[in-house]
Amino acid sequence: MAAQAEGMPCWADAMFTDVEAAKDFYGHVLGWTFGESASEFGDYTEAYADGKPVAAVVPPMPGQEGQSAWCLYLASPDAAATAVKIRASGGEVLMDPMTVGDFGTMVLARDPSGVAFGVWQAGTHEGFGKRGEAGAYCWAEIFTREPGAADAFFPAVFPYGVQRIEGDADTDEEEIDFKLFTLGGDAVLGRMVMGEEFPPEVPPHIQVFFAVGDCDAAVAKAVERGGALEFGPMDSPFGRFAALTDPQGAAFAVIDLSATTGKMPGLTDAA
Numbered sequence: 001m002a003a004q005a006e007g008m009p010c011w012a013d014a015m016f017t018d019v020e021a022a023k024d025f026y027g028h029v030l031g032w033t034f035g036e037s038a039s040e041f042g043d044y045t046e047a048y049a050d051g052k053p054v055a056a057v058v059p060p061m062p063g064q065e066g067q068s069a070w071c072l073y074l075a076s077p078d079a080a081a082t083a084v085k086i087r088a089s090g091g092e093v094l095m096d097p098m099t100v101g102d103f104g105t106m107v108l109a110r111d112p113s114g115v116a117f118g119v120w121q122a123g124t125h126e127g128f129g130k131r132g133e134a135g136a137y138c139w140a141e142i143f144t145r146e147p148g149a150a151d152a153f154f155p156a157v158f159p160y161g162v163q164r165i166e167g168d169a170d171t172d173e174e175e176i177d178f179k180l181f182t183l184g185g186d187a188v189l190g191r192m193v194m195g196e197e198f199p200p201e202v203p204p205h206i207q208v209f210f211a212v213g214d215c216d217a218a219v220a221k222a223v224e225r226g227g228a229l230e231f232g233p234m235d236s237p238f239g240r241f242a243a244l245t246d247p248q249g250a251a252f253a254v255i256d257l258s259a260t261t262g263k264m265p266g267l268t269d270a271a
Helices: 020-029 079-086 147-157 215-224
Strands: 008-017 045-049 050-057 071-076 090-098 104-111 115-121 135-142 161-165 179-183 186-193 205-211 228-234 239-244 251-256 267-269
Touching: 008 115, 008 135, 020 045, 020 050, 020 215, 071 205, 079 090, 079 104, 079 115, 079 147, 115 205, 135 147, 147 161, 147 186, 161 239, 215 228, 215 239, 215 251
Parallel strands: 008 050, 071 115, 135 186, 205 251
Antiparallel strands: 008 071, 045 050, 090 104, 104 115, 135 205, 161 179, 161 267, 179 186, 228 239, 239 251
């Protein structure tokens, strides 16, 4: 498998106090199966879709118990150099570069607006074994209350271009404050503003989207297993999607990429 381009989302994992309950939930909702836990790496357990690695779950380390949340990792050819860029650009390195066996090197960080994310320098583990297919990662959006800080930070650390979505001139629709971070002209991350619809206790975060074959069916399965529907399902030109919270409080989204409605919005390079 070829190495991921710098800045490309390449892996996702989450800490759960009850890992077995998380495996039951995501196995039911996304059809995941799970490998053996790696005791030498804190019982890290990979999830698979059609036999390909798509994510991982892990119990919290002592002293790190807290709200479960998905963490998205962005690819780097040199995790130590990326950590230097993070600090120089006003971000915070939460965990210095740590080598994980021969799998690779990881960094945990936070942008100036409080958005947590990971950095992954691949060794033998390149990241997602598949993407954009049922059960696999397909998209992510940075949710922040300080868009200016996020917009300045991420392109300073990674080689992103920046585009904004245009309003619809036919309907006098105003431009919305939504940006896209691009690599080689292809969108790889979105940036959303957290408005008043987000309670103050909801922290800035990266929303990870997993592809499903039927959005409504996935929502029904999630609610049946104790998850909560936070938004949607909603039709869009990108697919029918919904935002959810799992029973342990980790936010994620599901999207049926085949159920597209409406025309794609225009895009303009942002200054």
